[in-house]
Amino acid sequence: MKKRSYYLLAFVIILSTILSACGSSGDGKTSETGNGSSTPTEGNQTGGEAKTGDGTDISGKITFLTNRTDMIGKEYDEYLKRFNEKYPNIKVEFEASQTDYNQQAKVRMAGDELPDVMFIPTIPNSDLPKYFLPLDDLGLNDNMTFKDFKAFDGKVYGLSSGNSTSGIVYNKKAFADAGITEIPKTWDEFLAACEKLKQKGIVPLASNFKDKWPLNNWVYDLPRVIENNPDFPNAKLNTDTPFTMDNGYGKALSLIRELNEKGYLEKDINSTNWEQSKKDVASGKFAMYFLGNWVINQVIGAGTTADNVGFFPLPYDNSGTVRAALSPDFFYAVSKNSKSPEAAKAFVKWMLEDSGYADFAGFIPPLKDKESTLAQLKEFKATGVELQEGTPDNMDVANISNKAQLDLPALAQEFVLAKDPQSVLDKWNKAWAKAKKDLGK
Template identity: 75%
Template sequence: MFGLATTMSLSMVLSACGSGNNNNNSSASATTPASAAATDSASASAKPAGDGSDIKGTVTFLTNRTDMIGKEYDEYVKRFNEKYPNIKVEFEGSQTDYNQQMKVRMASGELPDLMFIPTIPNSDLPKYFAPLDDMGMNDQITFKDFKSFDGKLYGITSGNSTSGIVYNKKAFAAAGITEVPKTWDEFLAACDKLKQKGIIPLASNFKDKWPLNNWVYDVPRLIENNPDFPNTKLNTDTPFTADNGYGKAFSLLRELNEKGYLEKDINSTNWEQSKKDIASGKFAMYFLGNWVINQVIGAGAASEDIGFFPLPIDNSGKLKAALSPDYFYAINKDSKNLEATKAFLKWMLTDSGFEDFAGFISPLKDKESSLAQLKEFQATGVEMQEGTPDNAQVMDIQNKAQIDIPAIIQEYVLAKDPQSVFDKWNTAWAKAKKQVLGQ
């Protein structure tokens, strides 16, 4: 499994000359002296000091962004080495399921210096990762408590997302839509205008399941006006009901399908093609995170033709959106290059510009986005709701019951009797809850 990760060296020690996209230049670079590595290891809690020229080491980063290797990452390292010329950075691109690959490597003790945290209990964080409190960023970062344990910080989000409607402005204009909808009824009316014009209103990518995540993780908590709503399942044997956040959110997607506002055959959708179809205006909208904006632009749309607004979930006219973290950076507690790795991580957060490239909201509280679409989104006066960490017991019960909420909404949308879907999974939940909690 480790052989599936491709290691590529993207910088030279003592220089920033990793020009071009040649990833086979690592043999030409000087190696870090053993004494320097030992010194780096000894300074586990030291902050990057001075101008950076005194910090030496090699940083290996296992990333899920394989598309950036040999491209944007090259440019990042050039700029990073202007400040830290004696730090070499290597990237490994995960070619398999990142979460599973990380768990295998954690079990084997073969971790890179820098990585993203897989789905593990926060109580396990100290087993694998180094505390990051000495980086001086605790007061600057969002979601500080998400990957903390026993008062110590172990993970920092790489970027934040909000979910909303990414739309093609030319498609809206062609359908005669002059203002973005602010209520659910207005949203349905806009969808109807698009359909009448021969434009598919919303690309759901229903078959792929993961594009439904915002419908099941964001919308229910917004409907309930409770960021901790997913954790309230612990207090009931019937978490899925027609009149709570899950039932109301699932019904919205079911209504869009019944009215013919999704793809004609929602069981044969294609993710990569959908980006091109949004870019061309064949499809009008996505309901996804802001991270997809740059991907649509990359698929051929002009930036000025792509907009972003909050999904209206009711007819109140009050717009809400969920703010959620993406993958969390973490540093291997056994890294021989802790000081160098912390220097690179801090640079990635403060100076790389990765959040703008990825279409994220910055993980730093006071850093404004340069993305025009996010400015448009925020100009609507939307209320942002920051999420809460998953309750460990809720996750244990959910896993025991084999509950996959995006799969449940797939069943619900297509079922002749939606209530029967809820009944089935409520039964599974109640049984697993009794087994896990012993009551």
């Protein structure tokens, strides 16, 4: 499952493609579950402070608009069975988003037809109070990661459904077959491992270059950890030339360019296929991905065992010290106009604390006191990697990027294939500077 959580522009550009890559298998029909113990009644509209009773004191009927169409009729049914054991008087219906979730949510917002529970689309934080209720009364703020990302005027309106980091997801048997006995800890060691895999007839790294969105980690995560600056994406506001060979962008792009030049990516990077690549990594035809931890369970589901899939941080230089970006996925929110706000808040809190969704989706739990049960994430953390939590998005940067029609994954494609990569940086710097000037920034 994808997701990735970077600054707002990342969501605007790539969200639709990411959602389609989640392996949507639902039919879009509404699913609802109750235990039949009572008939739910509509809750009040008084602001919905979360109650702390045994669950029987909260009732209502709520709808959750979800991007996970593949879970409807499956995992969500199991979740609701357990949810209704605690909240027998709350009826939950799932509405599946079959299109671009971000755009569909915005259409619903414009028409004042929001579901009770949903994920927050890309809107300015200043607009959050117009559409959503504060969630501070859930008592989770002190235990939440990224609690300030969807906050305004001292109130929290969104809570992360799960977090991701980026790294190398790899087939352990492919490594063993190529004679790789230790996880690479430097860039030179990583290149040496790639060469061994290539000599063994194994494609070292599946880039899915053609699909563009799989390049997100190279342009959103890697630059800021190379710079060791969580706010590096927002720092573009302070310059007319944000893309240079010697900063995080140029260094990150140069790494994937080198992998392609050495023949360590797919033979024809312009004809890659995302769904097939998961099967190829699972079978060992391809050895690695550089993606978020969300892909781990998808590789396992594509035809291998959990103990054959590993995860380690990409060693982007030869220092031996490695950082990796920590980013949020979608943020749960409760509609301001919900007729059952208490029930909606109870559902959000239960999803975060009790559902097990983070483990199912391959996420790092958003609650600080919860540890992932995934062996791959434990392996990742055991390397001593420093997880770097990002900063809230700067809307000025997003507006300039939109004005310049800046598409960072497309920039990466151009950079990797260009005879003169500097000319690619020059092109996008020019577009950035013009848009920045036009907007008076």
